[in-house]
Amino acid sequence: MFLHKRLCALGLAVLVAATAACSGSSGAGRPRDTLVVYTGQAGDFQLNFNPYAPTQIEGPGTIYEPLFFFNIAKDGPPKPVLGTEFGWNADGTELSVTLRDDVTWSDGEKFTAEDVKFTFDMVAKTPAVNKTGFKGTTTAVDDTHVVIKFPEPSYMDGPQVLGQLWIMPEHVWKNYPTPATEVNANPVGTGPFQLGEFKAQSFTLKANPKYWGGEPAVKQVRYLSLSGNQAGVDALKAGSIDWQTGPVPDVKDVEKNYPGYRAVTLPLNQVALFTCSDARLGCQGPQTDPAVRRAIYHGMNRTQINSLAFQNTGSEMSPGFTLQPRDTALLSDKLTDRMAPMNADVAKATELLTSAGYVKGADGIYAKDGKPLALTVKVVAGWTDYITALETLSQQLLQIGVKITPQQLSWNEWADARGRGQFELLIDSVEQGPAPDPYYTYSYFFSTATTAPVGQAANPNFARFSNPVVDAALAELKKTDRGDPARQAHYDTIQVELEKSMPYIPVLTGGVPNVYNDKAFTGWPTKDDLYAFPAVWKRPDASQVYAKLKPAGS
Template sequence: MFLRKRLFALGLAVVVAATAACSGSGGGGQAKDTLVVYTGQAGDFQLNFNPYSPTFIEGMGTINEPLFFFNIAADQPPKPLLGTEFTWNTDGTELSITLRDNVSWSDGQKFTAKDVVFTLDMVAKNPALNKTAYKGTATATDDTHVVVKFPEPAYMDGPQVLGQMWIMPEHIWKNIANPATEVSPNPVGTGPFVLGDFKAQSFTLKANPKYWGGEPAVKQIRYLSLSGNQAGVDALKAGSIDWQTGPIPDIKDIEKNYPGYKAITLPLNQVALYTCSNAALGCQGAQTDPAVRKAIYYGMNRTQINSLAFQNVNSEMSPGFTLLPRDTALVSGKLTDRIAPMNPNTAKANELLTSAGYVKGADGIYAKDGKPLALTVKVVAGWTDYITALETLSQQLLQIGVKITPQQLSWNEWADARGRGQYELLIDSVEQGPAPDPYYTYAYFFSTTATAPVGQSAYPNYSRFSNATVDKALAELKKTDRGNPARQPHYDAIQVELEKFMPYIPVLTGGIPNEYNDKAFTGWPTKDDLYAFPAVWKRPDASQVYVKLKPAGK
């Protein structure tokens, strides 16, 4: 069993009892219209429904919608939401969008093209919101048509503008001075749900009776904060949650061990050690040295980590951060390692450290200038798979003279440290973008435009990585439409730099396990019908699942 046992019995019993009471049937078969979900939240929820904030708790797709839904789980055309159709001009410098008519905000005011223009302008004017350096100029030609003009070809901006910009109501947000720090305690949106009640341990979204797509069959979604993955497992056993994304023991036997539940596991994100890598932007610690980062990379026994922490549901990863197996054809032939080694190379790790001036002490730990090579790695308390991975890694790295100490924090503390760069190492997943192309991962996590000095909020280039070669290649990729073979040299250039500097140290491609109550609700994504990626924390995919679900028997 890979989960480290954590005893939260008394608190969990209270939560499970309360959950069962509010959810109705739990794992039973009686129809209910409240869906209870667990996103992995450990610690109190902090009121924040701003979808542009790095510490938001909900709202992307459920409350504030994009124009279209781009499904990265299946090769499908974008699904119309607030937009109904879009076209590019011949050179990729002008994007024309037609909007849905007769849509209202949840406060009753009419949605128009002015709201779209306002949102795009807001993003363009606020670097903290603009994670892909959007430079378009939007104009409303009438209430249902918007034209976005770009200074140069911007094909790759399409899925971002259309699928990852959350449209905000101008009549409210025009009065907000700093949209990057606004917490939006009373969110107004066009989406299928509105905020219900909010408490530190639980909040609800209620079905929006004015939703343009029709009021959802799921009338209420209750989000729970538990004590971590083990608490999620116990709640699943009790039948008191309906959907969670996280590890459980013996997931292959879920239907036997958890009657009424099914599971689906798919590759999505890439597990990595984030490093605050850039001393020029204020990062401090030995991890700012690329030699240390690469030594850690070679010191990992990924086979053992996968077995002990992830039940072998994770898989190989490329140091060029192309998602495998989806992007196998894009992996650069110029990489030293096309795939991160699954077993450690201690000789290589020691060579890197000694060449960089580190000397091993009597205790077996390397040191330089009198400072031992000892680092703290932050992790969310209750994320048992990641905690187990770090405990395993800490033993592995002693073999190469590196000491890492896991530090468990609440999600809020961890997220704040991640955003402000106030960490040495932390464990998290590197996410994918709105379309199946590594460009978006590169633009989000490795672009200079997506970062900030330590102390300021960076989103989402949390490592503070800045590299002129990567920035230049991203600029060229942005001008070229997907599928064009001219893109590969730019992918090559980026991947070579990422392997060379490793601001995020590759661990494994994450197999994302999802468990859902198939007895109480119907309409879940399956491998035969992947209409959205099935992860409760994946936005806006989760909102697509919510609107598709129906209580059993209805």
């Protein structure tokens, strides 16, 4: 298998063919029960299976499981995983969970309620891994029952605690004093897969023969690192991958262009320019001025970006960051723009900049206090759709006197800069939470509790946005169960504040294209059967897909 070490010196076409040959992932050379996936990884994999680390490469759902699976693709009851049932007390301050009693860790130790308590306690006392803002106190009643008590009504914590906290083995992780930085090279989990072979250019997960849900029919999942989106397309043409989530030319003609493959595209990601927005937290640059951020917002021609960069798979996006069309009923009528304009408004952008004291120079670029409106925007090398979007946007913004310069980085460099706030702008997408409700996006990306000063790791409020009005509205939403009409007033408050501040400048709601090998495997999610969101990088959804797939003809 030393051939992998030579691949970097080969051309792209040879790379795809060689990868297929040495991984046994193409045609007759591939074992029927080996699934080959491409997540968009560009550059070497860095060994890290810690599901709580921002640089983890895999693990949530596949190796480490939550208590329940909440499907954001459709609103329905959660699916039992390590938990079998749960319930709240009358005022939403106490959550009781019943656990499976037939689960073992992959090293043979029995899974019990003590593992759940250990995990929840670890998260509660470690801010760097506490993405959900969990503040509960957990008690193991016996081996199969836990009770989580909250200091206040916390209904909205339910899907996060039950669906987004990955249960870790106490007998292993009690030995790690700094869980946020533990790289977890030898993961011990309860999930359907275990770590197989790891190399910088690929790694494998192998089926867990003692999995409580039964050994998966897919015996091995192989993850490939390629040079970017184009390499993924070439791999599809070569038939050397089975599942890719990312841009594919002429995605509407996948079945014709890639025989044996099918595609499904669904809205999920809210593509935005992330800004390091708050000078009080150490951000530097003209993007710390809300007038600049709003001028960029009005300077975009989103129709052109959608066409040139996203094959018109994107759709309108609200500046209040409700996911459309899913959250249509929650869209605030107090917004100035219910949806971001699809065409540029140069006059509006100009008015915003001149009113804020910017003066256009002889070169056509606005400046203030001798500092031009020239910004660097970071993007991952190989993300061709985002790179094209930025190249298009850079030309558009010259019309409003703003200069942006795309800077391509490896994923590792980009992710580190994003986490530490060492950027002016970068392009990324705002994720959804464990249940179909914008509360989770707000609590993740717009809460003071999930950010940090520049230089420290924020997770995931990378924009360093801190707003007491938004924090107060989030606190009230957390206390109120879904479906209560009183929630709308708090959604209105948050959406209005986000439109004013724009720490994340809306681009488009991204359609997520998934291309999968329907000839080799059956059981894929389809628009008629969305049992999980079909994205290879969506966790824990991908593990649900892996567990359901079967080699064709089996």
